[in-house]
Amino acid sequence: MKSASKFVGLLTAFLFIATFAQAATVTGSVKSPDGTPFRGAFVQTQNTSTRVLVSVLTDKGGRYRIENLPAGKYQVQVKAVGYRTDPRTDVSLTAEQNATYDFALQQGMVRWSDLSQYQGEVLFPDAKGKDLLVGRCFACHGFQSRMASARRDEEGWQDRVAYMKESMHFFLGGVGSPFNDQNASDVASYINSLFGEESVLPKSPAEMPKYKEIVRSFDDDAMKIAARSTRWHVMVRDGTRHRSNLRSRAVNIAPSLFGQRSCQCINLVVSQRLGCGHGLVAVSP
Numbered sequence: 001m002k003s004a005s006k007f008v009g010l011l012t013a014f015l016f017i018a019t020f021a022q023a024a025t026v027t028g029s030v031k032s033p034d035g036t037p038f039r040g041a042f043v044q045t046q047n048t049s050t051r052v053l054v055s056v057l058t059d060k061g062g063r064y065r066i067e068n069l070p071a072g073k074y075q076v077q078v079k080a081v082g083y084r085t086d087p088r089t090d091v092s093l094t095a096e097q098n099a100t101y102d103f104a105l106q107q108g109m110v111r112w113s114d115l116s117q118y119q120g121e122v123l124f125p126d127a128k129g130k131d132l133l134v135g136r137c138f139a140c141h142g143f144q145s146r147m148a149s150a151r152r153d154e155e156g157w158q159d160r161v162a163y164m165k166e167s168m169h170f171f172l173g174g175v176g177s178p179f180n181d182q183n184a185s186d187v188a189s190y191i192n193s194l195f196g197e198e199s200v201l202p203k204s205p206a207e208m209p210k211y212k213e214i215v216r217s218f219d220d221d222a223m224k225i226a227a228r229s230t231r232w233h234v235m236v237r238d239g240t241r242h243r244s245n246l247r248s249r250a251v252n253i254a255p256s257l258f259g260q261r262s263c264q265c266i267n268l269v270v271s272q273r274l275g276c277g278h279g280l281v282a283v284s285p
Helices: 004-022 117-123 131-137 144-148 154-167 169-172 181-193 208-215 220-230 242-257 270-274
Strands: 024-031 041-047 052-057 063-069 072-079 088-093 099-102 234-236
Touching: 024 041, 041 063, 088 242, 117 208, 131 181, 144 181, 154 181, 154 208
Parallel strands: 024 099
Antiparallel strands: 024 063, 041 052, 041 072, 052 234, 072 088
16 A cells, blocks of 8 residues: 555656656846836736746846746736736747747836735725724735726625625624624725725826835845745636745745835735735835
8 A cells, every 4th residue: 555655656746747847938038118127027927728827026137037837828928016018928838948028018007906905005095994994804805806906886885895794794803893884884985985986096096195105125135035935936816726835935025025014915916816915016126
Protein backbone atom coordinates (compact mmCIF):
# COMPACT_ATOMS: atom_id res chain seq x y z
CA MET A 1 0.00 0.00 0.00
CA LYS A 2 2.82 2.37 0.95
CA SER A 3 4.65 1.52 -2.29
CA ALA A 4 1.54 2.32 -4.32
CA SER A 5 1.09 5.67 -2.55
CA LYS A 6 4.74 6.50 -3.09
CA PHE A 7 4.41 5.64 -6.79
CA VAL A 8 1.34 7.86 -7.17
CA GLY A 9 3.16 10.69 -5.41
CA LEU A 10 6.20 10.39 -7.66
CA LEU A 11 4.00 10.20 -10.77
CA THR A 12 2.12 13.34 -9.71
CA ALA A 13 5.36 15.19 -9.06
CA PHE A 14 6.73 14.08 -12.43
CA LEU A 15 3.63 15.26 -14.29
CA PHE A 16 3.72 18.58 -12.42
CA ILE A 17 7.36 19.17 -13.32
CA ALA A 18 6.80 18.04 -16.90
CA THR A 19 3.92 20.48 -17.30
CA PHE A 20 6.03 23.46 -16.28
CA ALA A 21 9.02 22.23 -18.29
CA GLN A 22 6.87 22.64 -21.40
CA ALA A 23 5.28 25.94 -20.43
CA ALA A 24 5.42 29.27 -22.22
CA THR A 25 6.93 32.56 -21.05
CA VAL A 26 5.63 36.04 -21.75
CA THR A 27 7.90 39.06 -21.34
CA GLY A 28 7.80 42.70 -22.35
CA SER A 29 7.73 46.26 -21.14
CA VAL A 30 5.23 48.93 -20.16
CA LYS A 31 5.84 52.62 -20.92
CA SER A 32 4.22 55.79 -19.61
CA PRO A 33 2.47 58.24 -21.97
CA ASP A 34 5.75 60.19 -22.21
CA GLY A 35 7.65 57.08 -23.27
CA THR A 36 9.49 56.46 -19.99
CA PRO A 37 9.41 53.05 -18.24
CA PHE A 38 6.37 52.57 -16.02
CA ARG A 39 7.08 50.98 -12.66
CA GLY A 40 4.44 49.16 -10.64
CA ALA A 41 1.87 48.30 -13.30
CA PHE A 42 0.13 44.95 -13.09
CA VAL A 43 0.52 42.82 -16.20
CA GLN A 44 -1.96 39.97 -16.32
CA THR A 45 -2.34 36.89 -18.45
CA GLN A 46 -5.64 35.02 -18.41
CA ASN A 47 -6.23 31.68 -20.05
CA THR A 48 -9.49 32.07 -21.97
CA SER A 49 -10.45 28.43 -21.44
CA THR A 50 -9.54 27.78 -17.82
CA ARG A 51 -9.93 31.43 -16.68
CA VAL A 52 -6.71 31.06 -14.68
CA LEU A 53 -5.23 34.51 -14.13
CA VAL A 54 -1.57 35.28 -13.42
CA SER A 55 -0.45 38.76 -12.38
CA VAL A 56 3.01 40.30 -12.03
CA LEU A 57 4.37 43.78 -11.41
CA THR A 58 6.62 45.74 -13.76
CA ASP A 59 10.02 46.65 -12.32
CA LYS A 60 11.68 50.08 -12.30
CA GLY A 61 12.63 49.57 -15.94
CA GLY A 62 9.02 48.88 -16.87
CA ARG A 63 9.84 45.25 -17.59
CA TYR A 64 7.80 42.19 -16.69
CA ARG A 65 8.14 38.43 -17.00
CA ILE A 66 5.43 35.77 -16.64
CA GLU A 67 6.64 32.18 -16.69
CA ASN A 68 5.16 28.67 -16.60
CA LEU A 69 2.07 29.34 -18.70
CA PRO A 70 0.51 26.18 -20.14
CA ALA A 71 -0.13 26.18 -23.87
CA GLY A 72 -3.43 27.77 -24.84
CA LYS A 73 -5.15 31.00 -25.76
CA TYR A 74 -4.70 34.02 -23.50
CA GLN A 75 -5.55 37.63 -23.01
CA VAL A 76 -2.66 39.84 -21.91
CA GLN A 77 -3.56 43.14 -20.27
CA VAL A 78 -2.14 45.90 -18.12
CA LYS A 79 -3.77 47.43 -15.04
CA ALA A 80 -2.53 50.78 -13.74
CA VAL A 81 -4.63 53.30 -11.85
CA GLY A 82 -5.30 56.38 -13.96
CA TYR A 83 -4.03 54.84 -17.18
CA ARG A 84 -5.42 52.72 -19.98
CA THR A 85 -4.22 50.60 -22.87
CA ASP A 86 -5.77 48.05 -25.16
CA PRO A 87 -5.35 44.40 -24.12
CA ARG A 88 -3.83 41.79 -26.41
CA THR A 89 -6.62 39.32 -27.12
CA ASP A 90 -6.64 35.87 -28.67
CA VAL A 91 -2.95 35.33 -27.91
CA SER A 92 -1.99 31.73 -28.75
CA LEU A 93 0.89 30.31 -26.75
CA THR A 94 2.56 27.00 -27.47
CA ALA A 95 4.68 24.88 -25.15
CA GLU A 96 8.14 26.36 -24.50
CA GLN A 97 7.28 29.50 -26.48
CA ASN A 98 8.85 32.82 -25.51
CA ALA A 99 6.51 35.65 -26.51
CA THR A 100 7.05 39.40 -26.10
CA TYR A 101 4.33 42.02 -25.77
CA ASP A 102 5.04 45.69 -25.12
CA PHE A 103 2.44 48.18 -23.94
CA ALA A 104 2.25 51.97 -24.18
CA LEU A 105 -0.05 53.49 -21.58
CA GLN A 106 -2.34 56.41 -22.29
CA GLN A 107 -3.66 58.82 -19.70
CA GLY A 108 -7.02 57.62 -18.42
CA MET A 109 -9.50 58.38 -15.69
CA VAL A 110 -9.12 57.30 -12.08
CA ARG A 111 -12.30 55.44 -11.17
CA TRP A 112 -13.81 54.86 -7.76
CA SER A 113 -13.48 51.14 -8.34
CA ASP A 114 -9.68 51.63 -8.65
CA LEU A 115 -9.26 52.83 -5.08
CA SER A 116 -8.12 50.88 -2.08
CA GLN A 117 -10.39 50.43 0.89
CA TYR A 118 -8.35 52.96 2.87
CA GLN A 119 -8.55 55.59 0.13
CA GLY A 120 -12.31 55.19 -0.12
CA GLU A 121 -12.75 55.61 3.62
CA VAL A 122 -10.73 58.83 3.53
CA LEU A 123 -12.55 60.33 0.54
CA PHE A 124 -16.12 59.32 1.36
CA PRO A 125 -17.92 62.19 3.14
CA ASP A 126 -18.77 61.86 6.81
CA ALA A 127 -22.48 61.29 7.21
CA LYS A 128 -24.97 59.03 8.93
CA GLY A 129 -24.40 55.43 7.93
CA LYS A 130 -20.69 55.73 7.09
CA ASP A 131 -19.44 54.17 10.33
CA LEU A 132 -21.77 51.22 9.89
CA LEU A 133 -20.74 50.75 6.27
CA VAL A 134 -17.03 50.87 7.10
CA GLY A 135 -17.21 48.95 10.37
CA ARG A 136 -19.68 46.23 9.44
CA CYS A 137 -20.06 45.89 5.67
CA PHE A 138 -16.43 46.49 4.71
CA ALA A 139 -15.36 43.75 7.10
CA CYS A 140 -16.79 41.29 4.59
CA HIS A 141 -16.37 42.93 1.20
CA GLY A 142 -15.31 46.21 -0.34
CA PHE A 143 -17.10 48.92 -2.25
CA GLN A 144 -15.18 48.57 -5.50
CA SER A 145 -16.99 45.68 -7.18
CA ARG A 146 -20.25 45.61 -5.21
CA MET A 147 -21.01 49.34 -5.13
CA ALA A 148 -18.78 51.56 -7.27
CA SER A 149 -19.24 49.31 -10.30
CA ALA A 150 -23.04 49.31 -10.06
CA ARG A 151 -25.72 51.97 -10.38
CA ARG A 152 -28.99 51.63 -8.49
CA ASP A 153 -31.66 53.95 -7.17
CA GLU A 154 -32.32 54.14 -3.44
CA GLU A 155 -34.90 51.37 -3.59
CA GLY A 156 -32.34 49.15 -5.28
CA TRP A 157 -29.75 49.79 -2.57
CA GLN A 158 -32.35 49.20 0.13
CA ASP A 159 -33.08 45.84 -1.47
CA ARG A 160 -29.40 44.87 -1.63
CA VAL A 161 -28.71 45.86 1.97
CA ALA A 162 -31.85 44.01 3.14
CA TYR A 163 -30.59 40.91 1.33
CA MET A 164 -27.20 41.18 3.04
CA LYS A 165 -28.88 41.75 6.39
CA GLU A 166 -30.78 38.48 6.02
CA SER A 167 -28.03 36.36 4.51
CA MET A 168 -25.18 37.70 6.66
CA HIS A 169 -27.01 38.47 9.89
CA PHE A 170 -24.70 36.19 11.88
CA PHE A 171 -21.72 38.27 10.76
CA LEU A 172 -23.21 41.76 10.66
CA GLY A 173 -24.81 41.44 14.07
CA GLY A 174 -21.92 40.64 16.32
CA VAL A 175 -22.19 40.06 20.04
CA GLY A 176 -24.39 42.65 21.74
CA SER A 177 -24.62 44.87 18.66
CA PRO A 178 -27.39 43.67 16.33
CA PHE A 179 -27.67 45.07 12.84
CA ASN A 180 -31.28 46.19 12.91
CA ASP A 181 -33.68 47.62 10.33
CA GLN A 182 -32.69 51.18 11.15
CA ASN A 183 -29.02 50.33 10.65
CA ALA A 184 -29.85 48.78 7.29
CA SER A 185 -31.82 51.85 6.24
CA ASP A 186 -28.99 54.18 7.25
CA VAL A 187 -26.41 52.14 5.34
CA ALA A 188 -28.57 51.93 2.22
CA SER A 189 -29.20 55.69 2.24
CA TYR A 190 -25.49 56.38 2.64
CA ILE A 191 -24.53 54.02 -0.20
CA ASN A 192 -27.17 55.68 -2.35
CA SER A 193 -25.63 59.07 -1.65
CA LEU A 194 -22.30 57.72 -2.87
CA PHE A 195 -23.25 55.52 -5.80
CA GLY A 196 -26.89 56.25 -6.45
CA GLU A 197 -28.47 58.13 -9.32
CA GLU A 198 -27.72 61.48 -7.69
CA SER A 199 -24.30 60.80 -6.22
CA VAL A 200 -22.60 63.48 -4.15
CA LEU A 201 -19.23 62.23 -5.39
CA PRO A 202 -17.42 63.60 -8.45
CA LYS A 203 -17.10 61.27 -11.42
CA SER A 204 -13.44 60.66 -10.61
CA PRO A 205 -11.84 60.67 -7.15
CA ALA A 206 -8.88 62.48 -8.73
CA GLU A 207 -11.08 65.58 -8.81
CA MET A 208 -11.02 65.73 -5.01
CA PRO A 209 -8.20 67.74 -3.37
CA LYS A 210 -7.54 64.99 -0.82
CA TYR A 211 -6.85 62.42 -3.50
CA LYS A 212 -3.30 63.61 -4.17
CA GLU A 213 -2.52 63.32 -0.47
CA ILE A 214 -3.33 59.60 -0.42
CA VAL A 215 -1.55 58.55 -3.60
CA ARG A 216 1.42 56.56 -2.37
CA SER A 217 4.88 56.26 -3.84
CA PHE A 218 7.49 53.67 -2.89
CA ASP A 219 11.17 52.95 -3.33
CA ASP A 220 12.84 50.16 -5.28
CA ASP A 221 13.27 47.86 -2.26
CA ALA A 222 9.54 47.99 -1.54
CA MET A 223 8.86 47.29 -5.20
CA LYS A 224 10.93 44.11 -5.10
CA ILE A 225 9.07 42.77 -2.07
CA ALA A 226 5.69 43.55 -3.57
CA ALA A 227 6.69 41.85 -6.82
CA ARG A 228 7.83 38.71 -4.99
CA SER A 229 4.62 38.55 -3.01
CA THR A 230 2.42 38.74 -6.08
CA ARG A 231 4.48 37.06 -8.76
CA TRP A 232 3.11 33.54 -8.47
CA HIS A 233 -0.41 34.32 -7.44
CA VAL A 234 -2.59 32.09 -9.57
CA MET A 235 -6.29 31.43 -9.20
CA VAL A 236 -9.44 30.49 -11.08
CA ARG A 237 -11.70 33.46 -11.67
CA ASP A 238 -15.02 31.63 -11.37
CA GLY A 239 -13.90 28.94 -8.96
CA THR A 240 -12.31 28.61 -5.57
CA ARG A 241 -8.84 27.26 -6.33
CA HIS A 242 -6.20 29.82 -5.43
CA ARG A 243 -2.81 30.26 -3.82
CA SER A 244 -4.04 31.71 -0.56
CA ASN A 245 -0.61 31.62 1.06
CA LEU A 246 0.56 34.30 -1.37
CA ARG A 247 -2.54 36.35 -0.72
CA SER A 248 -1.73 36.36 2.97
CA ARG A 249 1.88 37.30 2.32
CA ALA A 250 0.89 40.21 0.10
CA VAL A 251 -1.53 41.56 2.67
CA ASN A 252 0.93 41.14 5.53
CA ILE A 253 3.84 42.77 3.73
CA ALA A 254 2.01 45.82 2.41
CA PRO A 255 1.24 47.61 5.72
CA SER A 256 4.89 47.52 6.73
CA LEU A 257 5.81 49.24 3.49
CA PHE A 258 3.03 51.74 3.03
CA GLY A 259 1.62 52.27 6.51
CA GLN A 260 -1.17 50.44 8.28
CA ARG A 261 -4.29 50.17 6.12
CA SER A 262 -2.86 52.41 3.42
CA CYS A 263 -2.78 49.36 1.20
CA GLN A 264 -5.49 46.87 2.12
CA CYS A 265 -4.18 44.67 -0.62
CA ILE A 266 -1.24 45.42 -2.89
CA ASN A 267 -2.52 42.92 -5.42
CA LEU A 268 -5.52 44.03 -7.40
CA VAL A 269 -6.07 40.54 -8.69
CA VAL A 270 -5.96 38.82 -5.32
CA SER A 271 -8.67 40.94 -3.80
CA GLN A 272 -11.05 41.42 -6.67
CA ARG A 273 -11.02 37.80 -7.80
CA LEU A 274 -11.66 36.63 -4.24
CA GLY A 275 -14.59 39.00 -4.00
CA CYS A 276 -13.03 41.24 -1.37
CA GLY A 277 -13.19 44.20 -3.70
CA HIS A 278 -10.07 45.94 -2.44
CA GLY A 279 -8.43 47.88 -5.26
CA LEU A 280 -4.83 48.59 -5.99
CA VAL A 281 -3.40 51.56 -4.15
CA ALA A 282 -2.74 54.30 -6.67
CA VAL A 283 0.99 54.89 -6.83
CA SER A 284 3.31 57.36 -8.46
CA PRO A 285 5.28 55.71 -11.28
